[in-house]
Amino acid sequence: MKNIVVVGAGAAGLASAETLRREGFTGRLTLVGEEPTLPYDRPPLSKHVLAGTWDFTRTLLREKDHYAQLDVELRVGRRAIDLDLPGRTLLLDHDEPLAYDGLVIATGVTPRRLPFGHELDGVHVLRGEQDALRLRAALTGQPRVVVVGAGFLGMEVAAVVSGLGLDVTVVDPLPTPMVRQFGPAIGALIARLHSDHGVQVRTRTGVTDLLGSDGRVTGVQLDDGTVQPADCVLVAIGAAPEVGWLRSSGVQLGNGIQCDEYCQAAPGVYAAGDVASWPSPRYGRRLRLEHRMNATEQGTAAARNLLHGNVEAFDPVPYFWTDQYDVKIQAHGVFPDGARPQVVEGSPASGRFVALYREDGRTVGALGWNSARQVREYRNQLAEGPVSGGAK
CATH class of the missing domain: 3.50.50.60 (FAD/NAD(P)-binding domain)
Known part of the structure; x- marks a missing residue:
């Protein structure tokens, strides 16, 4: 493999590019981004940037020199508009074709x-x-x-x-x-x-x-x-997966790009981040996650499997969080419809608690309300297997 293209210059795309170099890929590497900026972190936009406490430049994931050191051809302000699977060619706006041996799609979502x-x-x-x-x-x-x-x-x-x-x-x-x-x-x-x-x-x-x-x-x-x-x-x-440009490509679409457990969507094509769905053996369902941590983890997994040949199935314990006022809610796992939370530490009245979510007799999610250290312990148990009630 001599020529890999990553389309989508967010957290997932950057993780893929960095993983490819770290894992030994020495060929041509191109990172395409629709926005005319260097790759940046999105979660601070709705918090620090909106509040005026951060300048936008603080959201940049890496400095400009990093891409030169990584030997990545960075094409920002360019949008993917079509994909020729048999010809292994990505078409950018202004009719610019971009050939590839391997492709990672990390185009994210667009607001509804x-x-x-x-x-x-x-x-x-x-x-x-x-x-x-x-x-x-x-x-x-x-x-x-x-x-x-x-x-x-x-x-x-x-x-x-x-x-x-x-x-x-x-x-x-x-x-x-x-x-x-x-x-x-x-x-x-x-x-x-x-x-x-x-x-x-x-x-x-x-x-x-x-x-x-x-x-x-x-x-x-x-x-x-x-x-x-x-x-x-x-x-x-809400937001919709950015897949309109793939409608006629032959890539299987549903709730985003339909990948297998290795993040593979088609021969030589992998997907990661908000745009990608995959079957999770851990939870027995297909997942598509619009979470920051998943973008990095899945971008890393997709690049590794593309480069080395499907060496490891992607099956994480999801993690996400939200900050509102003086409350930090941290969540590990999944939180299915109908699964009711059981408070196992602290109490809502105290402003600090951990709640577990159960489905079919198995704990599948753990939520911490101002309880970062305590909920992390349950996360470790979720990674190992089913969690029982309030057991530690």
Whole structure:
């Protein structure tokens, strides 16, 4: 193998490129990124960058000189638009073909949008550098903010906006914030946390329109007939895998790129990060994770299997976290629908606890609420096999 291309210059793509060099690949290595910046870390965008405590340059994953030392041809500001599997050629915008012997796809996700209202000034999504800088600039005008969507991103942004002293309302049709991630019990605690910090949390409430005047947003029309006034709206209703450019390629698509347990999607083609799904023997289901740690781990695994020939199945214990106000929630494993949390250490009333999630008699997830050290011990047990009740 003499020529490897990594398309997607985020955490997963960079991990793949670095792993290839570390594992002994000496051929031509190209890293393609759609944004015109050096690879950067996305989680700080909704926290430190949005709060104004970090300049964007602090999010860069590596300095520019690192890529020269790695002998990586970095092509930023270029977008993949097609893939010729039989010809082993990637087509970039402006009709530029890029041949490869091996390919890692790490193109991530793109924000979902409402079917209306995005043409109005003051309506935002948040995924990349420019999104974060535009939203940050809007917040300096002391607007009334409405966040549509009460998942990870929506609640993290609500916490930042509240911390800036602004009026913020969160709207979501589901019964509690983050119910898809952690279920209704933890969701209720998150709702209370935000309410205690002055955020208006309107759950079980849908959005039917975004209202505007003279081209600017003025309010959010809700399905109960009321209008929530707004000068700034963040639409945070999830994200879709960036796979449109692969529709005619022959790569199997479903919930993202359908990989096998080695992260392989087609002959000579592997995928990693938010865009990739794979079958997990550990959990008996196909997973696709939009988590920072998974991006690095899967990028590393995909590169190693591409280079050495499927030497190790990818089957991690997922890890992710969220910071909201003075609360850090850390989660290990998976949190299936219907799995109820059992508090095994501490208590919600004390502001510190560990809860385990069980499915079919087996503990599959461990959540720590301001309990980093304690939940890490359960993570080790999850990695070894089933966890019993509150056993240590």
